[in-house]
Amino acid sequence: MTLIDLLDxxxxxxxxxxxxxxxxxxxxxxEHGATLIVNACDGEIGATKDAxxxxxxxxxxxxxxxxxxxxxxxxxxxxxxxxxxALLAAAGVDVLEVPARxxxxxxxxxxxxxxxxxxxxxxxxxxxxxxGRDARGRRIPPTVVLNAETVWRIAQIAExxxxxxxxxxxxxxxGPRLVTLTGAVAAPHVIETAAGARLGDLFxxxxxxxxAGLVWVGGLAGVLIPAPEAARLLxxxxxxxxxxxxxxxxxxWALDPAECPVAFVDHMLTYAAGESAGQCGPCMFGLPALxxxxxxxxxxxxxxxxxxxxxxxxxxxxxxxxxxxxxxxGIARFAASAARVLAGHLDQHxxxxxPPVRTTRSLVNA
Amino acid sequence: xxxxxxxxxxxVPAGRTRIAxxxxxxxxxxxxAQLLPASIALDEWGYPIVTDPEPATTDADVAxxxxxxxxxxxxx
Amino acid sequence: xxxxxxxLSRATGxxxxxxxxxVLVLGVVTSGRRLPTGERATIVMAMxxxxxxxxxxxxxxxxxxxxxxxxxxxxxxxxxxxxxxxxARVWVGLGTLAVDILAAVMxxxxxxxxxxxxxxxxxxxxxxxxxxxxxxxxxxxGTSAQPILRGITIACGAAxxxxxAWRTTTTYADRDxxxxxxxxxxx
Numbered sequence: 119m120t121l122i123d124l125l126d127x128x129x130x131x132x133x134x135x136x137x138x139x140x141x142x143x144x145x146x147x148x149e150h151g152a153t154l155i156v157n158a159c160d161g162e163i164g165a166t167k168d169a170x171x172x173x174x175x176x177x178x179x180x181x182x183x184x185x186x187x188x189x190x191x192x193x194x195x196x197x198x199x200x201x202x203x204a205l206l207a208a209a210g211v212d213v214l215e216v217p218a219r220x221x222x223x224x225x226x227x228x229x230x231x232x233x234x235x236x237x238x239x240x241x242x243x244x245x246x247x248x249x250g251r252d253a254r255g256r257r258i259p260p261t262v263v264l265n266a267e268t269v270w271r272i273a274q275i276a277e278x279x280x281x282x283x284x285x286x287x288x289x290x291x292x293g294p295r296l297v298t299l300t301g302a303v304a305a306p307h308v309i310e311t312a313a314g315a316r317l318g319d320l321f322x323x324x325x326x327x328x329x330a331g332l333v334w335v336g337g338l339a340g341v342l343i344p345a346p347e348a349a350r351l352l353x354x355x356x357x358x359x360x361x362x363x364x365x366x367x368x369x370x371w372a373l374d375p376a377e378c379p380v381a382f383v384d385h386m387l388t389y390a391a392g393e394s395a396g397q398c399g400p401c402m403f404g405l406p407a408l409x410x411x412x413x414x415x416x417x418x419x420x421x422x423x424x425x426x427x428x429x430x431x432x433x434x435x436x437x438x439x440x441x442x443x444x445x446x447x448g449i450a451r452f453a454a455s456a457a458r459v460l461a462g463h464l465d466q467h468x469x470x471x472x473p474p475v476r477t478t479r480s481l482v483n484a
Numbered sequence: 485x486x487x488x489x490x491x492x493x494x495x496v497p498a499g500r501t502r503i504a505x506x507x508x509x510x511x512x513x514x515x516x517a518q519l520l521p522a523s524i525a526l527d528e529w530g531y532p533i534v535t536d537p538e539p540a541t542t543d544a545d546v547a548x549x550x551x552x553x554x555x556x557x558x559x560x
Numbered sequence: 561x562x563x564x565x566x567x568l569s570r571a572t573g574x575x576x577x578x579x580x581x582x583v584l585v586l587g588v589v590t591s592g593r594r595l596p597t598g599e600r601a602t603i604v605m606a607m608x609x610x611x612x613x614x615x616x617x618x619x620x621x622x623x624x625x626x627x628x629x630x631x632x633x634x635x636x637x638x639x640x641x642x643x644x645x646x647x648a649r650v651w652v653g654l655g656t657l658a659v660d661i662l663a664a665v666m667x668x669x670x671x672x673x674x675x676x677x678x679x680x681x682x683x684x685x686x687x688x689x690x691x692x693x694x695x696x697x698x699x700x701x702g703t704s705a706q707p708i709l710r711g712i713t714i715a716c717g718a719a720x721x722x723x724x725a726w727r728t729t730t731t732y733a734d735r736d737x738x739x740x741x742x743x744x745x746x747x
Contacts, residue, residue, distance in 0.1 A: 217745045236746035241506045243559065253508050255676040396741020398507035399531035399734060436527055442507045509677075511734045513590070514598025515605060529733070530596040550605055552590050554677055 128280035134265030150260035161223030162337035182273030239443035287312035299324035318349035331475035336366030339448025341455035501544035565629035572622035579615035655697035
């Protein structure tokens with residue numbers, strides 16, 4: 119059985135957030151003789167699992183990379199100055215140093231950077247695994263980008279077989295997964311688990327929630343979930359879909375109960391607006407407008423709140439699928455989720471109060 | 485962050501062209517919305533919203549040729 | 561007959577510079593501003609394309625009559641290769657150079673969707689060189705006896721210069737926002 123057959127049977131999907139079927143990517147990479155870029159950037163807010171792979175499974179990671187790329191060049195992308203970059207360089211790996219920008223670790227941004235351009239996403243008329251052109255029309259050779267954890271899993275599947283992989287997780291989302299548990303938990307760290315695990319158990323494995331009332335799943339491209347509901351929820355894209363979310367890049371962050379969640383979302387949307395690559399109109403103008411709408415909503419007195427909420431909803435609807443990458447889609451998902459989950463809290467703001475959002479520790483193992 | 489992948493899609497109907505916008509190249513001239521009013525609308529900043537991605541080929545060809553930024557293109 | 565050709569040559573020449581200047585201004589308007597609706601931009605772009613074809617028609621008339629008439633000596637070679645004409649070598653040469661650039665601009669524009677975008681763009685930028693060459697050619701050669709012709713040509717010069725001045729000083733939101741974003745750290 120070829121590697122591609124093994125990956126196909128195992129049903130491995132990308133661990134970087136998009137969850138694309140890895141067998142398809144690896145097959146296309148082989149067909150086009152693609153250069154491999156391993157994405158070890160932990161680009162999502164709060165994520166540290168790629169660094170964990172570099173620190174703890176470097177042999178597996180490099181072995182998996184060699185299986186995918188064959189004789190073709192391999193580069194591993196990591197943020198400049200990160201521990202992962204240092205470890206990789208020390209191991210003699212060809213490191214692609216990435217600037218500290220949110221969208222710079224996006225797949226096509228890495229490809230652009232690797233080919234002498236800026237670390238900003240490129241328009242994908244066709245997947246870059248077949249080669250393409252950058253914004254100035256220069257040819258880009260066939261390049262495939264795979265997340266670091268995905269590449270490690272490829273090595274594991276090659277060694278232990280697809281059945282071992284499928285024994286963990288769910289039928290739709292098979293295999294072991296890393297999750298970064300962080301924020302207001304007693305022991306934030308990276309845990310190996312699988313889709314279908316109870317979020318309550320994951321909180322327990324991280325020492326329990328520290329009084330957090332809200333859980334943020336999937337980072338800046340993710341969703342907010344009230345902690346009591348989250349504790350009963352299964353960590354899988356199937357189950358998270360009911361909150362508009364998915365597993366994404368495997369980050370679960372318990373929000374600090376001392377910070378007003380509306381203010382937290384305000385900070386995040388303002389940050390998001392500043393992180394636009396500034397290449398596509400709907401993103402470079404839409405995200406600042408969205409942040410301004412949320413700011414209005416947060417400060418609005420009851421009469422104006424409905425207007426602000428409507429404006430926000432309209433703006434959110436106009437972001438998906440209107441940029442060169444999925445960055446605005448993710449921010450829209452996050453903002454929509456926040457508007458839903460924090461509707462009650464926003465009502466309180468409109469009435470001039472800011473209620474505390476806390477839960478009790480007894481919900482840790484509910 | 486999720487990648488923008490090309491989903492598997494059905495074939496383009498005869499006599500129609502599946503259009504897409506190169507969002508990086510687009511600087512908001514707005515000709516596409518004028519030439520394909522049933523397929524493209526403009527947002528408040530003048531950038532296209534594709535409401536119908538498969539207009540008639542005769543109309544789509546004109547819009548593709550006329551875009552000053554060469555941002556409108558046909559895709560399979 | 562020869563006198564008719566001579567007059568036709570100058571008439572078609574004036575028509576050409578007027579149309580070229582109009583096409584230039586329309587192109588500058590397209591590149592220099594963005595409006596929230598596409599109505600005016602579409603009209604401007606359509607006129608830019610169509611008038612450029614009209615200009616080529618008059619230009620062909622201008623060149624063939626200039627070569628055919630025998631009052632001054634200009635042959636087919638100097639239509640393509642600059643500074644080879646027996647008559648007014650330099651001034652005719654500027655016109656020839658402008659025509660050479662125009663040929664490149666026309667061909668690349670007709671083939672725009674088949675060539676790399678930056679090839680089209682860099683050739684199209686040469687239009688900014690083409691126009692002053694044509695203008696200088698027109699002022700030097702075509703207008704001595706008729707002050708009205710000189711007046712028209714100079715008016716074209718003023719209109720084109722005003723458009724270029726506007727283009728170098730104006731800006732629009734998309735361009736500004738892109739420039740601000742580029743100032744960040746991306747490599």
